[in-house]
Amino acid sequence: EPQLAESGGGSVKAGESLKLSCKYSEYTFQTFCMAWFRQAPGKEREGVAAIDSDRSTTYADSVKGRFTISDDEDKNTLYLQMNSLKPEDTAMYYCATDSIPCAGLLVEYNYWGQGTQVTVSS
Secondary structure, eight states: OOEEEEOOEEEETTTOOOEEEEEOOHHHHHEEEEEEEOOOOTSSOOOOOOTTTOOOOOOOOTTTEEEEEEEGGTTTTTEEEEEEEOOGEEEEEEEEEEEESOTTTSOOOOOEEEEEEEEOOO
């Protein structure tokens, strides 16, 4: 089964940037949909950014203009560049993948990483 491993989280101040990484199994990007989700304590998991096998992207309204999802196929790594971070971005961030047709920002993904924590202080 597809395997995913997130990294790059940390603690930053509002206005700063972070770049998250998701190392995936070699076949995943060409044959599966991929996305970043986040979940804060007491809240449901929400889609942040998604990319399909054709590299079409979708972003949550709350992060448009600030976050960018991209990939490096040579490194088998998906990225989430997060700029102008806000305290409300604080959450555990997860990488997810599934087969086509892609679910976009919906939570209907079958394979998940273990998450990386992002904390943004005011």
